[in-house]
Amino acid sequence: MNPEALTVVLDGQWAELRREVRKQLSENAYDEPRDLSTEDYRVWVLDQLHKLAKTGQPRLGFAREYGGGGDIGGSVVSFELLGLGDLSLMVKSGVQWGLFGGAVQLLGTKQHHERYLSRIMDLDLPGCFAMTETGHGSDVQHLRTTATYDPETRQFVIDTPDPSARKDYIGNAARDGRMAVVFAQLVTGGESRGVHAFLVPIRNELGEPLPGVEIGDCGRKGGLNGVDNGRLTFRSVRVPREALLNRYGDVAEDGTYSSPIESDGRRFFTMLGTLIRGRISVAGAATSAAERALALAVRYGEQRRQFNAPGDAEEVVVLDYRAHQRKLLPAIAKTYALHFAQEELVRKLHEIQSAEEEVDEHSQRELESRAAGIKAMATWHATKTIQTAREACGGAGYLAANVLTVLKADTDVFTTFEGDNTVLLQLVAKGLLTNYRDHFSDLSPLAMARFVAEQVVETVIERTAARKVIERLVDAAPGRDDDGVLFDRGWQVALFEDREKHVLEGCARRLRRAAEGDPFEAFNDAQDHVLSAARVHVDRVVLEAFVAAIERCEDDEARGVLNQLCDLYVLSNLEEDRAWFLEHGRLTASRAKSVIAAVNELCAKLRPDARLLVDAFAIPEPFLRAEMLG
Amino acid sequence: MNPEALTVVLDGQWAELRREVRKQLSENAYDEPRDLSTEDYRVWVLDQLHKLAKTGQPRLGFAREYGGGGDIGGSVVSFELLGLGDLSLMVKSGVQWGLFGGAVQLLGTKQHHERYLSRIMDLDLPGCFAMTETGHGSDVQHLRTTATYDPETRQFVIDTPDPSARKDYIGNAARDGRMAVVFAQLVTGGESRGVHAFLVPIRNELGEPLPGVEIGDCGRKGGLNGVDNGRLTFRSVRVPREALLNRYGDVAEDGTYSSPIESDGRRFFTMLGTLIRGRISVAGAATSAAERALALAVRYGEQRRQFNAPGDAEEVVVLDYRAHQRKLLPAIAKTYALHFAQEELVRKLHEIQSAEEEVDEHSQRELESRAAGIKAMATWHATKTIQTAREACGGAGYLAANVLTVLKADTDVFTTFEGDNTVLLQLVAKGLLTNYRDHFSDLSPLAMARFVAEQVVETVIERTAARKVIERLVDAAPGRDDDGVLFDRGWQVALFEDREKHVLEGCARRLRRAAEGDPFEAFNDAQDHVLSAARVHVDRVVLEAFVAAIERCEDDEARGVLNQLCDLYVLSNLEEDRAWFLEHGRLTASRAKSVIAAVNELCAKLRPDARLLVDAFAIPEPFLRAEMLG
Ligand SMILES: Cc1cc2nc3c(=O)[nH]c(=O)nc-3n(C[C@H](O)[C@H](O)[C@H](O)COP(=O)(O)OP(=O)(O)OC[C@H]3O[C@@H](n4cnc5c(N)ncnc54)[C@H](O)[C@@H]3O)c2cc1C
Ligand SMILES: Cc1cc2nc3c(=O)[nH]c(=O)nc-3n(C[C@H](O)[C@H](O)[C@H](O)COP(=O)(O)OP(=O)(O)OC[C@H]3O[C@@H](n4cnc5c(N)ncnc54)[C@H](O)[C@@H]3O)c2cc1C
Incomplete structure (x- = not known):
């Protein structure tokens, strides 16, 4: 079977763009440099960034009237694909065009667009996105940098009132940035109006810090050492x-x-909401990196032999070991699932952000919630999968020449930046528990207990993709009770939906019950329950995306493989969480055991397709070069 | 409460030595260099290694008659403690004195000892341990390097017959080693006698490769870049x-x-068995590194604040979040458990290797099995725990100045070297399934199916520590059936023993049943079951060690804390594996749910002791310096 048929499904709506970007990537082979000093690596990345600027790719996400491509989804997709290559380059380009440029475009108005967008696209004006402070990362509503308006001079005065208000971890700040979008509490007429964004020049044309701007360097990091993360302190x-x-x-x-928005909090969260592309892009890049790791591990696993089978002269190919299959195949299945979910998410983002009219708040919040959930799950999945892939390649996996440790180090922070995953999942749960009502975006999880106590929440499972198909499948789900149901898609979806509903309702009941006491205690005692609710919700959304992808697959053979892969995604998810299903009477003990057997079976069945499955990711060959592969 | 009372229990038999080594460590502060080029880092480590040689610590493990300390357990303990500091230094010292020196001592005879040991201890003769080849890492019985005896010249001719026989990943080879213990198939009189070890000079006094020896460099690695891993090819x-x-x-x-040993296989595995110290040392170093990571994360978690609790002016300390406690506290509990198990293991090693008479084979094999099992579990635990600790420190956790990413990168390979964990667990299972009978050490997991088919295996649960106490506890375990049993030690131990016995018997039955067909298929289909058997066995051995440690604790307050911590170890283990207990009727659904609640409760209860618990690790302050801690 030709992997092309699967690639078509994976490529989805932006297939043509993907093909183009992949071609460009393999021609330029923005390959990873190894063993460079921090300074040399930064120089190398900046150099590549200039090359990238010339391709015009970074223009995709900007408005046409300023020379952009007006293709929001496309811009995310092309960023995702950069995740196949050097991740410092990917992150630095994300800072420049996604965060910095994106903030100017989305939070600024015509005057800013006219003045800056073209220079930003050209990398003529390298910039930073300076939100996080040493003291506040997850809780950005409480940033302490101030921007005080002085009507005399018609200026804002930017200040770092204390060391914890120093901007920290800021990409592009330590070396290359000339300007920063600085988030600060706006104060005017002695009154604070909450966090706003300001364009603040930080370096002159010679690259020297401007008066009053103190710039520090975060130094060596666990990875992404081609990005110059730094610290900014403002003195009036x-x-x-x-x-x-x-x-x-x-x-x-x-x-x-x-x-136009009265409440300070609501205004700020509306601003944050428009900046959601960064988060979505990181989710996509995480999945790209996981795909690359899996492609490397499968290629190695198919050629590496170790130990003789009795009576066989040739040694056993390690991917023929069930234990090895169990490491890689369920990870491949989940990667497909997340890839499809990502594609749905980008489509939704594109639809909402390209809409002519204002989009209703519910949709906007639902989008934010989905972005948060998929970002959390995709980045944790990448962390785990890349680690597994490294171990699956034994000693060879530990050499930089074999890429995996580089991927691990660079992607490690994805679970933290663009929103800490634990915090993001609470955001998701909150949206679900309050049915995306007011203040959804107030990131403070502690506020949740209050809301839940106040509101009678009706948990509605809203299907997010392939609604009709799923309805049909669920309705047709067999009532019969043999192990065959394990492989019935309708039964599977119904099971996921049922779990979500039950966990969510239990969570709401628990919070409401406890809300009479100390609200923090009430919330805190239920925190693990809250996180589960978010997780099982995302699992279901991801499954729906898989179903939708199978639905649009036109090739019979490919569809067959995808169906098996979807079964593996579902059944390994069930296997991991089978305690819950047992505890809640959703699976009998013997059915639960057959889930384990079914995962084993599917691993054996899909083993011959392992290479096909990773080839379908269509990763340009230069990124699959590794010493261990000869 | 004073952490000292806990430290005494953790320090165990080699308490005095531990205190001394810690003092030395903090005085010399073998601190980590950051952002060095590979070459500079290697130079730095070699320099530190010379300093270490001068402390006399490396002599501990060698025989007194050659100037050693004759303290086998002590030598492992002092190596473990090096795991608190720079891990390249730890590994390089392990290569020099543990692997290279150890092989000369344990596989050589008087002539070798007289000639080399003193120079090895002094680091006058830097050496390598060259076992692994490009083509064979886990399956070292099938190494392909040859050592052919030439009676004419009374010499052995060492040869690398093909590229896959090249020695690979060899520590100390790329830059500093002068000599290597080379493992090769010994051929004499045209007959091969299996793998033996040979002392082969590889560089002259000027550091140039000797004629016929080709030396390559493995280059940059995921971590441990102060160690010069290299490749060796021999041309006659x-x-x-x-x-x-x-x-x-x-x-x-x-x-x-x-x-003295007839069978080639048995001889080789006996040789490997004597070399077990390296594996045990890596397990210990992994636990040291996990302890350091937890100490850093707890200190940060106690000072970092994020988000306001409603109605509270001060922000919440992140370690007060239940989700955060759940990340760190069960990890601390398991780290204590593994620390105690390691201490028992070292004691056993010391006892067996210091014995005057020959030790019976059963004990020797049981020791090897325990070493394999604890190494696998401790190194996976370290990998997971350090990752968690990194994430628990948010953005700060990603900066090299905060140590965690360095720990992660350096320890990553611990799951692979000194035996790949997946392979080691199969070794453990095999020992259990065959009751340590013949060929236990044949690493080929495929041989297992055969043995099991041949033998009627009676699974015997042999208690490994505190036998009397445990017998008493189990006998007194309450028959009563309320949630109180969850906290009854006897009930807990009985549950772990029962699980082990059941999984093991099921595994044996399955293998026997399937053995009529293709033995590889039979084995392969059961591989996940086999791995589970090993895991639950190690879990039980580790629990016993915890019980023994509590038993020897003389301080009432400390004992109280340890009892809670042991409960948390047990209950979070139950929580993770509760599907099994449900499936096998060992826990009811409602009991299983109370396990989750009990873990939450224990986290809340132990929260105030978090700092105490990590302080008790008594990590020298220089190793807890981190920018984020101010
Ligand atoms: C390499 C890198 C690049 C970056 N680039 C930029 C950039 O260009 N611009 C920018 O503005 N920022 C940037 N950041 C900052 C990044 O966005 C923040 O680090 C991130 O948002 C997390 O915030 P924090 O570090 O303050 O973690 P914290 O919020 O302090 O979290 C610390 C820990 O506490 C836990 N925690 C916090 N709150 C809760 C809760 N309510 N319940 C349970 N647990 C909780 C978290 O899970 C986490 O484990 C970057 C960071 C890094 C490391
Ligand atoms: C930094 C570093 C330092 C080292 N130092 C030394 C040294 O000084 N001297 C020395 O001799 N060696 C050294 N080694 C080599 C090390 O011991 C080997 O890498 C290790 O034993 C694993 O062997 P391998 O790499 O060949 O992996 P393989 O055996 O090829 O394993 C590859 C993968 O296949 C899986 N696998 C293999 N067999 C099975 C099976 N039966 N069932 C299921 N899965 C299986 C494994 O789990 C693994 O995931 C070092 C390695 C590294 C990375």
Whole structure:
């Protein structure tokens, strides 16, 4: 079978763009440098970034009127694909065009667009996205940097009031950035109006820090050492009134504040919500990296032999060991699942952010929630999968020449940046528990207990993809009770939906019951339950995306393989969580045991397709070069 | 409460030595260099190694008559403690004194000891342990390097017959080693006698490769970049007859082969068995590194605040979040458990290797099995725990200045070297299934199916520590059936024993039943079952060690804390594996749910002791310095 038929399904809506970007990637082979000093690596990445700017790819996500491509989904997809190559380059490009450029485009207005977008796209103006402070990372609503309006001079004065308010971990800050989008509490007329974004020049044309700007270097990191993360401290730095990115809030010359959104919190979370592309891109890049790791491990696993089988002269190919199959095949299945979910997510993002009219809040929040959930699950999956792939290659897996340790080190922080996963999952749960009502985006998980206590929550399972198909499948799910049901898609989806509903309702009941006491205690005691609710929700959303992908697959053979792979995704998920199903009477003991057997069986069945499955990722060959593969 | 009372229990038999080594470590502060080039890092480590040689610590494990300390257990313990500091230094010292020196001592005879041991201890003769080949790592019985005896010249001719026979990943080979213990198939009189070890000079005094020896460099690795791993190819390299380390097999001048052990396989595995210290040391070092990671994460978790609790002006300390406690506290409990198991293991090793008479084979094999099992579990635990600790420190955790990513990178290979964990667990299972009978050490897992088919295996649960106490506890285990039993030690131990027996018997039955067909298929289909058997066995052995440690604790307060910690070890193990207990009718659904609640409760209860628990590891302060801790 030709992997092409699977690639078509994986490629989805932006198939043509993917093909183009892959071609470009393999021609330029933005390959990883090894064993460079931090400084040399940074130089190398900057150099590659300039090359990338020339391809025009980074323009995709910007508005056409300023020379952009006006293709939001496409811009995320092309960023995702950079995740196949050097990840410092990927992150640095994300900082420049996604975070910095994105903030100017989405939080700024015409004046900013006209003045800066073209220079940003060209990398003529390298910039930073300076949100996180030493003291506040997850809880960005409480940032402490201030921007105080001075009506006399019509300037904002940017200040770092104390060391914990120093901007920290900021990409592009330590070496290359000329300007930063700085998030700070806007103060005017003695009143604080919450966090807003300001364009603050930080270096002159010679690359020297501007007066009042102190720049530090985060130094060596666990990975991504081609990115110059740094620290920014502001000592009464003055910027003109126009430095305020004023789409969501503005200050008149006399200092009067105005905004289309009244509540400070709501305004800030609306701003954050528009910046969601970064989070989605990281999720996609994590999956790209996992795909590359799996492709390397499968190729090695198919050629590496160890130990003789009795009576066989040739040694056993390690991928023929069931234990080895169990390491890699369920991971491949889940990677496909997440890939499809990512594709659905990007499609939704594109639809919502390209819409002519205002999108209803419910959809916007649902999108944010999905982005948070898939980002968390995809990045944890990448962390785990790359680690497994490394171990699956034995000693060879530990050599930098075989790429896997590099991937592990570089992707490690994906679970933390663009939102810490544990915090993100709480955001997801909160959305579900409050049915995306007010304040959904208030990231403080502690607020949750209050909301839940206040509201009678009806948990609605909203299907997110292939709604009709899924309805049909679920309705047709067999009532029969033999092990055959394990492989029935309708039964599987119904089981996932049922789990989600049950966990969520239990969680809501528990929070409500406890809400009479200390709200923090109430919330805290249920925190593991809250996290489970988010997890099983995402599992279901991901399954739906898999079903939708199979549905649009037109090749019979490919569809057959995808069906088996989907079974493996479902059954290994069931296997991991079978205690829950047993505890809640959803599976009998003997059915639970047959789940284990079914996973073994599927591993054996899919073994011959392992290579096909990873070939279908269509990773450009230069990125699959490794010493161990000869 | 003073952590000292816990430290005493953790320190165990070699308490005094531990105190001394810790003092030395903190004075010398073999601290980690950051951002060095590979070459500079190697130079730094070699330099430190010379300093270490001067402390006399490396002499501990060698025989007194050659200037050693004659303290086998002590030598492992002092190596373990090096695991708190720079891990390249730890590994390089392990290569020099543990592997290279150890092989000369344990496989050589008087002539070798007299000639080399003193120079090895002084680091006057830096050496390698060259077992692994490009083509054979786990299956070392099938190494392909040859050592052919030439009676004419009374020399062995060492040869690398093909590229896959090249020695690979060899520590100390790329830069500093002068000599290597080379494992090769001994051929004399045209007959092959299996793998033996030979002392082969590889570089001259100037550090240049000797004629016929081709030396390559493995280059940059995922970590441990201060160790110069390399590759060795031999082109008809001639060494004198005396180069054979001839304790277990010798060749007379005329080429006649003689050995106290007849079977080639058995002889080789006996040789490997004596070399077990390296594996045990890696297990210990992994636990040291996990302890350091946890100490860092707990300190940070106690000072880091994020998000306001409603109605509270101060932000919440992140370790007060249940989710955060769940990341760190069960990991601390398991680390204590593994620490105690390691201590028992070292004691046993010391007892067996210091014995005057020959030790019975059963004990020797049981020791090897325990070493394999604890090495696998401890190194996987370290990998997981360090990753968790990194994530628990958010963005700060990703900076090299905060140590965690360095620990992660350096320890990553522990799951692979000194035996791949998946292979080791199969060794454990095999020992159990055959009750340590013949050929236990034949690493080929495929041989297992045969043995099991041949033998009626009676699974005997042999208690490994605190036998009397455990017998008493189990006998007194309550028959009563309320949730209180969850905290009854006797009930807990009985449950672990019962699980082990059941899994093991099921495994044996399955293998026997299937043995009529293709033996590889039979084995392969049951491989996940086999691995489970090993895992639950080690879990039980580790629990016994915990019980024994509590038993010897004389301080009431400390004992109270240890009892809670042991409960947490047991209950989080139950929680993870509760599907099994449910499937096999060992826990009811409601009991299983109370296990989850009990873990939450224990986390809350132990939260105030978190700092105490990691302080008790008594890690020298220089190793707990981190930017994030101020
Ligand atoms: C390499 C790198 C690049 C970065 N680039 C940028 C950039 O360009 N611009 C920028 O603005 N920022 C950047 N960041 C910052 C990044 O976004 C933050 O590190 C991230 O948001 C996490 O915040 P934190 O580090 O403060 O962690 P914290 O919020 O302090 O979290 C620490 C730990 O506490 C836990 N925790 C926190 N709250 C809760 C809760 N309510 N319940 C349970 N557990 C909780 C978390 O799970 C985590 O384990 C970067 C960071 C890194 C490491
Ligand atoms: C940094 C480093 C330092 C080292 N130092 C030394 C040294 O100084 N001297 C020395 O001699 N060696 C050294 N080694 C080699 C090390 O001991 C081997 O890498 C290790 O034994 C694993 O062997 P392998 O790499 O051939 O893996 P393989 O045996 O090829 O294993 C590859 C994969 O196949 C799987 N697998 C293999 N067999 C089975 C099976 N039967 N069932 C299921 N799965 C299976 C494994 O789990 C693994 O995931 C070092 C290695 C490294 C990376």
